[in-house]
Every structure is written in structure tokens, then in C-alpha cells.
Amino acid sequence: MSEPVSALKNAVYSDGIAQISEMGAVGMITLRGDLAAKPLQKAAIAAAGVNMPEQRQCLTEGTGGMAWMSTDELLIMCAYADATAMLADLQEKLAGSHTLSVNVSDARAVFEVRGPHAREVMAKLAPVDLSPAAFTPGMFRRTRMAQVPAAFWMPEEDVFHVVCFRSVAQYVFDLLSIAAQPGSKVDVNWSRAE
Template identity: 45%
Template sequence: MSEAVSAVQGASASGFVDVAEAGLVGMVTIRGDLGDSDFAHAVWSVTHCGLPKKRGIAAGESDQLLWMSPDELLLVCAHEEAEARVQALSAALSGQHHLVVNVSDARAVFRVSGSGSAVREAMAKVTPADLRPRILGVGEVRRTRMAQVPAAICFDGEDQATIVCFRSVGTYVFDLLVRSSKPGSEVGHF
């Protein structure tokens, strides 16, 4: 079996913000009735995360759960643990309507970091999402587009954002972020 490699193999670049691929990240899509207490308990029994609120993130000991839609969560864990999480979640959710899929190798993850409002400046040039802090705050997730492709954005802090996209468009998203962060291209919106 071949060894897993990330979408752009750890590429990074610096402009008025820094753009870096996060490397291999474990990601498991979990679908089901988020309002069902049995569902919530089963997910907690494996992840040790409570269910996040709408557009929120819940952190456990080593995992994170991101709210992706009214019936979908994204579990973020160590890449090498993703398949074990799928097996454990499938067993815990047995008898309930659910879907649990390891999507780790189908996704790419990037981090954009910089000072002040620079991260929001760089990102706002390539997404139609409203990135004002009062609209998309720290610790919230937003599904949107990055230019022509779907992506999810999360602000981990005012100085760092995480972007998740399909692996097949990883190079496109990386290049897009690098171009949007060229020194001297700040627009002063935030």
C-alpha cells in the first residue's frame, strides 16, 4: 500500500500573511439526527466532544467536532486514527440512522496566519462570505466558496484561519491564497 501524502506536500508561502498546508489531517464525516440525545451520546462516547452549536466547534481531549450542516458534523482527529474513529462511531451508532465516512484523503487543509486583520483581508478577496468578526467570529465554521471551488473556513483566532477544501482542488486553493496575500495587495477593508 502506498504511503499517504498531503495535497501540496507541505507547501508554504509568505506575503502579508503566511499560507501553509497543514499536512495530513484526519477527517470523518458524521451524518445523523443532531437533535437526538442517543446520537449525541454515541458521538460523545467516541470523540469525548459535545455536539457543537450551529456553525460552532466542540473540542474534546484530542478531537474536534465542526458543525457543517443541520445533519452533518466533521470530526477532526489525527490522520492515523481516522479509520479507527469510523469503526468506533459506526459501532456506537449501530441501530440508528447515520452515515460515517473517512474523508481524510479526499480533503486538503490550509492555515492562513498573520497579524491584525491581515488574515481576513487576504481571505475576503477570494470568498463571497462575510468575514467581518461580528458575522464570522473566532471558533465558527462557514461553508462557502474560495473563488470557484467549495471550501469551509474557520477562524481559530483573530490571527489564524483554517481552510478545508477538496484535495482535487488543493493546489488551486493554495495558489489562490498565495496570490491574495502578495505584499502591497492589501485592500484595507477591515
């Protein structure tokens, strides 16, 4: 079996105000259905290893996690090597229920934006209020970054994880790198911005 290859082969940009890193191959399963249904909740929690996320929330633990994508959709994250078996387990547990689960690992790219100016880098690119009072660790947004759809969350302070389609991975990496280039600090006074 061949080794998985991520879209940009773990590209890193570290010369600017934040470090931009492609996170390599990440296991991701889209699960659609009635999020209030107990069988779906039980199967999703068992797969992700975290509780059900609330609206606009992403919960993570190690390589596992789960993000609320919409009123009927979750994104379950895991180690890349575990995604196929996890999908089979989900489909077995949810057989007979009105759900859809798909392994989207190879269709996505994941980036990390890290550093004390990570919030500024992200604020340049997405129409989201990223002030510390409005966007805190664990929060999740689906939005656009310049010309492409993307989603992001903060697993911890000063760190953002960004998910986009694999087909636009280079574009998103370049966007993030330009937004983080040396001398591009905005010096936002977040307390005044709130």
C-alpha cells in the same frame, strides 16, 4: 505501512501579507444523521473530544474537533492515524441507528492562513462578512472560494483553517497565495465596515 502524503506535501507560502500552509494529513470523518438524537451526540462527543457544535460553529481541542456542516451533518476531526479506529468505533456505537459515517481524510486538503492580515486574505475570496463583529473564533462557514466549494473557521484570532476537496488543493493554495501576495493589503477599516 506507508506514511500518509498530503495533497501538496505541506506546501508553504510565507512571502506575503499572511502565511499560507498546507496542514498535512488530517483525519476527518463525515457523520450524518439526526443531530438531536442522543446516541449520535454521545458518540460524536466521545470521538471529537469537544461538545456538540451549534449551527455554523466549529469547536477544536488539540488535533480533535467537530464542525457543524448542515442540519444533519458533522465533520469530526482527529489525528490522521486515529481516523480508521475512530470510524470503526463510531460505526459500532451507532449500529442500528439511521446514520452514515465515512472516513474522508484522503479526499480533503486543509490549509492554514495565519497573520494579522489573514482576515483580509479570506475576505478577498469568499462571499462572507468577515468583519470582526460578524465572524469570530469558533465560527464556521461552508461557501465558495472563487470557483470551488470550501469551508473555513477561525480556531483563534488571525488564523483561519480552510478545508477543500483534495482534487482542487493546488487551486486553493494558489488562490490563497495570490490573495496574500506582497503589496496586496486592502487596509480595511473594519470598524467602518461594520
